[in-house]
Each structure stands twice: as C-alpha cells, then as structure tokens.
Amino acid sequence: MNRSLLKIIDSWVPKNSKVIDLGCGDGSLIAELTESKGIIGYGVEINAEKIATCVANGISVIQEDIDDGVEKFNGMGFDISIMASSIQCLRNPNLALENMLNMSKKTIVTLPNFGYWKCRLGLLGGSMPITDNLPKTWYETNNLHLCTIKDFENLCSDMGFKIEKKRYIDIRSKESFFAKLFPNLFAAEGVYLLSK
Amino acid sequence: MKINRQLIEFKDTFKLESGKVLSGFELMVDTYGELNSDTSNAILVCHAFSGNHHAAGKHNTDVTEGWWDQMIGPGKAIDTNKHFVVCPNNLGGCAGSTGPTSINPASKEPYGGDFPVVSVSDWVNSQKLLMEHLGINKWELVIGGSLGGMQALEWSLSYPDLVNKAGVIAAAAKASTQNIGMNEVAREAIRKDENFHDGNYLAMRTKPKRGLKTARMLGHITYLSEEHMNLRFGRKVQNEDTKIDGYVDFEIENYLKYKGEKFSDSFDANSYILMTKAMDGYDPASRKNGNLYKAMEPIKAKLLIVGFETDWLFPAKRGKEIQAAAMNANILSSFVILPGNQGHDSFLFHTPEYEKIINNFIES
Numbered sequence: 001m002n003r004s005l006l007k008i009i010d011s012w013v014p015k016n017s018k019v020i021d022l023g024c025g026d027g028s029l030i031a032e033l034t035e036s037k038g039i040i041g042y043g044v045e046i047n048a049e050k051i052a053t054c055v056a057n058g059i060s061v062i063q064e065d066i067d068d069g070v071e072k073f074n075g076m077g078f079d080i081s082i083m084a085s086s087i088q089c090l091r092n093p094n095l096a097l098e099n100m101l102n103m104s105k106k107t108i109v110t111l112p113n114f115g116y117w118k119c120r121l122g123l124l125g126g127s128m129p130i131t132d133n134l135p136k137t138w139y140e141t142n143n144l145h146l147c148t149i150k151d152f153e154n155l156c157s158d159m160g161f162k163i164e165k166k167r168y169i170d171i172r173s174k175e176s177f178f179a180k181l182f183p184n185l186f187a188a189e190g191v192y193l194l195s196k
Numbered sequence: 197m198k199i200n201r202q203l204i205e206f207k208d209t210f211k212l213e214s215g216k217v218l219s220g221f222e223l224m225v226d227t228y229g230e231l232n233s234d235t236s237n238a239i240l241v242c243h244a245f246s247g248n249h250h251a252a253g254k255h256n257t258d259v260t261e262g263w264w265d266q267m268i269g270p271g272k273a274i275d276t277n278k279h280f281v282v283c284p285n286n287l288g289g290c291a292g293s294t295g296p297t298s299i300n301p302a303s304k305e306p307y308g309g310d311f312p313v314v315s316v317s318d319w320v321n322s323q324k325l326l327m328e329h330l331g332i333n334k335w336e337l338v339i340g341g342s343l344g345g346m347q348a349l350e351w352s353l354s355y356p357d358l359v360n361k362a363g364v365i366a367a368a369a370k371a372s373t374q375n376i377g378m379n380e381v382a383r384e385a386i387r388k389d390e391n392f393h394d395g396n397y398l399a400m401r402t403k404p405k406r407g408l409k410t411a412r413m414l415g416h417i418t419y420l421s422e423e424h425m426n427l428r429f430g431r432k433v434q435n436e437d438t439k440i441d442g443y444v445d446f447e448i449e450n451y452l453k454y455k456g457e458k459f460s461d462s463f464d465a466n467s468y469i470l471m472t473k474a475m476d477g478y479d480p481a482s483r484k485n486g487n488l489y490k491a492m493e494p495i496k497a498k499l500l501i502v503g504f505e506t507d508w509l510f511p512a513k514r515g516k517e518i519q520a521a522a523m524n525a526n527i528l529s530s531f532v533i534l535p536g537n538q539g540h541d542s543f544l545f546h547t548p549e550y551e552k553i554i555n556n557f558i559e560s
Contacts, residue, residue: 018526040526048549051532055500056556061530062519076524 001029001084004173005191009082009108012165012193013037017079020104022066022096023086026050027059044070067091070099078104085133085189087111089142094155097194101161107194115148115184118171132171133188149184156194165193197269197276199255200227203292206325216312219301223326224249224285224292228268229276231332238332239274239558240323241283242340242347245471246415246463248291251283252276264341266546273546273554274339282330287322288314288470296466297398307466309395314470316343316478320350327358337558338497339363341543342510343475349518352497353480359497363557366507366543368514369488369521370479375509378418379472382411386465395466408465409456416455421506421539481521488517489524499529500557502550504542530557 006029013019016038021030024043027050033039043061045051054061064070067090073081081104087093088111100107112133113119122129128138134146147155149168156163168187170179178186203224210218226249231238241251241264252268254261268274268281285293288311296311303310327335338351338359345367352362371379386392389407393400417425429448440453484490501519503512512533519531534550536542 040528042523051530052549052552052556055530055532055553056560058498058528058560059530060498060523060528061532062516062523063531063533072520073523076520077526 002173004169004175005084005110005189006032008167008169008191009033009084009110010036012106012108013039013080016040018077019080019082020044020073020078021082021084022070022100023083023089024050024054024059024061027054027057027061029082029084030059031057044073066096070096070103073103074099076103080104080106080108082108084108084110085112088146089144091144093145094159097155097161098159101194101196105195106164107161107192109152109192109194111147111152111190111192112143113149113168113184113187113190114146115150116171116188117185118188120185131188149187149190152190152192156192161194161196163192164195167191197228197253198230199253201225201249201255202227204326204329206322206329210322210325212312213315213317214313218294218312221287221294221322222292222298223287223294223322225326226250226252226255226262226283227330228252228281228283229279231280231330235332236334236336237279238327238330238335239279239281240327240335240338240351241268241274241281242319242323242338242344242351243283243286244340244342244344245475246459246468247344248289249283249285249293250291252281263544266544267551267554273551274558275555279336279558282326282332284323284326286314286319286471288318288467288474290464290467295464296395296470297464306398308398309393309466311466311470313473315474316346316350317354319347319474320354323347323351324355324358333358335359337361337363339365339554340367341365342367342540343471345510346475346478349499350478350480352495352499353492356494356496361500361557362495362497363500363502363554364515364518365502366504366510366515366540367501367518368510369481369518371476372514376476378414378509379476382414383469383472385410385414386468389465392465395469397465403460404465405460408460408463408468409453411456411465411468412459412463413452413456416452418509419539419541421508421537421542423506424538427537488521492518492521492527493525495522495525495527497527498560499527500553501529501531502543502553503531503533504536504538504540505533506537507540507542509540 030041081100119129168183171188250262252262285291345364386407389404392404432447480491481488501515503515522529
C-alpha cells in the first residue's frame with residue numbers, strides 16, 4: 001500500500017481501537033496501524049502464502065473467504081473494518097459493505113476508480129484498460145466488480161451508508177487539484193470512511 | 197540432538213480437580229536440545245491421548261522415532277538447535293509416569309481401576325510443577341495436537357503469565373457430542389471384556405486385550421479421513437497368507453486388527469479410559485456459563501490455532517470457534533486451515549506448509 005493512502009487511513013483510525021482488515025494481504029497495514037495507533041488488529045486472508053507471512057510478522061490472521069460471508073465477525077466489538085483495494089474482487093460487494101457496517105462502527109474502503117481517464121481512454125481504444133493500479137489483463141485479474149467513483153457513491157446513497165469522509169488520489173498517489181475537482185475522471189483511487 | 201530421558205519424582209501431595217489427592221507422583225519426561233541461560237527458549241510439547249513423552253529422536257533402546265519426530269529436531273519446524281523442548285508422559289498414562297499401572301502406596305498393588313480421574317487441568321498443573329523443577333520461568337511456546345492442543349489452550353488460560361505463545365493444533369475447546377459418543381463405544385468395548393474386572397485386571401494377572409483392541413480399531417477409523425482410507429486401502433482384498441484371522445476379507449479389516457493388536461500389547465486399558473474421559477470432560481467455557489470468550493479473557497499468550505481440511509474428529513471449524521472466542525476477548529490469535537489428507541492424524545505428519553506456519557509462529 002502506498003504511503004499517501006496509508007496516511008489517510010491512519011488519520012481515520014482512532015487510537016487503541018479494534019480493527020479488522022478484510023483482505024489483509026501480508027498484514028502490513030495492520031502492522032503500521034499497530035505501530036502508529038496501538039490498535040488491536042485482525043486480518044482476514046485466503047491466500048496461504050500471505051497468511052504464512054502474517055504469522056511470521058506476528059499479525060493475527062484468520063483464514064477465511066470473505067465471499068463466504070463475514071457475518072461471523074458481528075458482535076465482536078470492532079471499531080473499524082477496512083477493505084483496501086479488495087471490494088472489486090468480491091462476488092457481492094454490496095452485501096460485504098452492509099456486513100462490514102454491521103460488524104464495526106465505521107468502515108474504511110479504498111477502491112480503484114474505473115472512471116479514471118486512462119481507463120476511459122483504454123475503453124475508447126476498444127480494450128479493457130491496463131493502468132498502474134489495474135495492472136492485469138481482463139483474463140488474469142481477480143476484479144469482478146469494477147466501478148467508478150460515481151457508481152460507488154451512488155451505491156452508498158442507495159444502501160443508506162453515510163460517507164463521513166472521502167479523499168481522492170491521482171495516479172502519483174497525490175491529492176491533486178484535478179483529482180479533487182473531477183474525481184470521477186481524474187482520481188485513480190477513492191478512499192472512504194463510511195458509517196450507517 | 198541432545199536427548200535426555202528422566203523419571204522425575206514430585207514428593208508433595210497433589211490435589212486433583214476431582215478433589216482426590218495423590219500422595220506424590222512421578223513423570224517420565226523427554227527433553228531435546230539445551231536450555232539457554234535465561235531459560236527463554238523452552239517449549240512444552242503436550243501429547244495426544246495415546247501419545248507419550250517420546251516425541252522425537254531415538255534414545256538408547258528406542259526402536260522407532262518419537263511420535264512428532266517429523267516436526268521436532270535439528271532444523272525442523274520445532275528446531276532443537278535453538279529450542280529446549282520438553283515432553284512429559286501425562287499423569288494417568290502408561291509410559292512411565294504415575295498411572296493405573298503404578299503401585300498404589302496404600303494397597304501395594306497396582307492402582308488399576310482405583311486410579312483417580314484426571315483432567316486436562318490436572319495435567320497442566322502437574323506440568324507446572326515440572327516447569328519449576330526444570331527451572332524454567334516462562335514457556336516460549338506450549339504446543340500440542342488433539343488432546344495436546346486442549347492442554348496448550350488450558351496452559352494459556354490458567355497460567356497466562358507463564359506462556360508467551362500457544363499452538364492449538366487439530367483441537368477443540370470441548371469434545372463434541374459425537375466425540376463423546378465414539379469414546380464411550382470404545383470404553384464400553386474395554387469394560388465388556390471379560391478380563392476387565394472393573395479395571396483391576398493387573399491384580400488378577402490378566403489384561404482386557406480384546407476390548408482394548410476393538411476400542412483402538414474404532415478410534416483408528418476416526419483418526420483417518422475417508423479419502424485417505426479409500427486411497428490407501430480401497431476395497432482391496434487381503435492376501436490369504438497374511439490374514440490375521442479367518443474373518444478378514446478386506447485389507448482395511450486386516451490393517452485395523454493389526455493396529456489394534458499392536459496397541460493392545462503396549463497400552464493400558466485403564467489409561468485409555470482415563471485419557472478419553474479427560475478429553476470428554478474438558479470444557480473451559482463451562483466455568484463461565486458456557487461462554488468461551490469469557491473463559492479466555494485472562495489469556496496473554498499469542499495463539500495459533502490450526503485445523504486440517506480432512507479432519508472430521510476435530511474439524512477445522514472447531515478450531516475456528518476457539519479463534520473467534522479469542523478475537524472476541526481481544527487476544528492476539530490466528531487461525532489457519534492446512535491441507536493434510538490424513539484426517540485427524542494430519543497433525544502428526546510434516547508438510548512444507550505445516551512446517552512453515554509452525555516455524556513462522558515460533559520465530560515471530
């Protein structure tokens with residue numbers, strides 16, 4: 001995860017909070033937040049290699065398929081649930097979001113913006129776009145449900161999720177003027193703090 | 197690998213969970229590797245119900261390697277070049293520690309059926325005395341599979357300040373109804389053996405071997421996966437010359453009989469009953485009105501809970517329940533499912549993934 005994304009997430013996570021990171025990868029986000037905010041963090045991951053890395057790094061990790069449902073994490077007193085760059089890989093992203101807001105007071109989501117101008121350019125050229133944050137070909141990617149900034153914000157509004165905070169970053173991971181002004185076109189990534 | 201096998205005597209009276217008192221007891225203990233000067237490299241390995249102190253390597257007259265030799269040794273998952281590994285035979289066992297085959301100081305006869313009921317807590321408490329005897333201040337890791345995993349869990353919750361990490365492998369926080377049912381069929385087979393004599397068979401100079409054999413045959417089925425049995429034996433017919441008895445048609449029948457026979461030569465029937473009763477009775481949640489996470493709240497150790505895909509005796513989801521309770525109680529804990537195709541017995545066998553997880557956990 002890049003530094004600016006990390007900085008944004010870090011600023012939204014309260015000190016000593018209980019955090020669950022769905023799709024935690026090698027656990028580096030939990031490690032950072034443990035260091036900076038003293039969180040009690042748990043990661044959920046399905047990849048055996050990444051799980052082994054989490055264990056080696058002393059990260060609490062649970063082997064689980066998020067698509068099988070995450071209701072089991074309800075009622076465990078999580079303050080924050082995080083899904084960083086994974087929501088587009090899920091079979092039912094809307095249900096996952098709903099569940100995340102049930103299991104925790106607040107939810108942080110980061111997602112690649114499919115409305116980003118380079119993606120649009122790619123499609124104009126007649127092909128599925130390949131960009132820095134969507135680097136894989138259509139047949140190799142794990143992404144099932146790509147969406148634009150606009151789509152995501154519409155979903156939140158339809159589902160009754162409150163967007164408490166949002167930030168847009170461009171392809172150089174900067175919060176540039178254009179990314180702020182026309183996020184659906186110029187933001188490569190959106191970062192959201194949601195509540196119900 | 198430096199192996200040291202010793203019989204350690206504990207002279208003080210020892211009160212059991214049941215309220216009964218032993219006037220003293222002995223533990224047969226193996227240690228592997230060397231304890232460092234600040235005793236920070238000590239690992240306690242707890243054995244499953246039919247296991248014993250001989251976890252790794254070969255000592256003097258040992259014919260085979262220990263039961264967890266694939267995981268313990270120089271350069272292995274539990275590396276004896278770095279760690280001092282302690283494995284005792286549990287109280288109530290039959291491999292050298294005080295148990296039903298020991299002489300009861302009161303009657304000067306073997307305890308037999310009079311040996312008091314022991315529990316997982318009793319084992320942990322006796323291992324605590326062993327820890328003091330060995331001069332260890334804190335376990336770097338307490339680890340075990342199956343009933344051994346229950347002991348690792350119990351260690352972390354009854355002595356939170358004495359355990360850094362606990363590895364709970366192929367275990368559950370309590371035996372299921374099905375587990376208890378299976379165990380009772382096994383126990384009943386033993387009790388119904390005409391040589392059982394209410395457990396006092398040694399005084400009668402006999403043994404309920406047939407009952408114990410049947411019990412082990414049933415047990416053995418529950419340790420293997422359907423897939424593994426199918427692959428290994430299928431419906432292959434047993435060779436006429438090697439049939440154990442005239443009732444055998446299939447290889448699997450012969451195999452179970454052979455295993456049962458061998459086991460009934462070496463294991464004590466009263467120990468079988470005691471160990472399975474300890475397994476059935478373990479239920480830390482019951483101390484907090486059935487609430488496992490409340491029971492786990494005192495834990496300070498970091499937990500690694502491992503389940504195996506093909507284990508149907510203690511299925512992986514039972515391990516997941518332990519991790520969920522730990523997470524509920526804000527205890528640092530991980531849950532991993534490993535492939536392993538040998539059913540419950542998978543915890544005994546090395547795979548690269550298994551070695552990596554255990555080793556990563558120890559080194560973390």
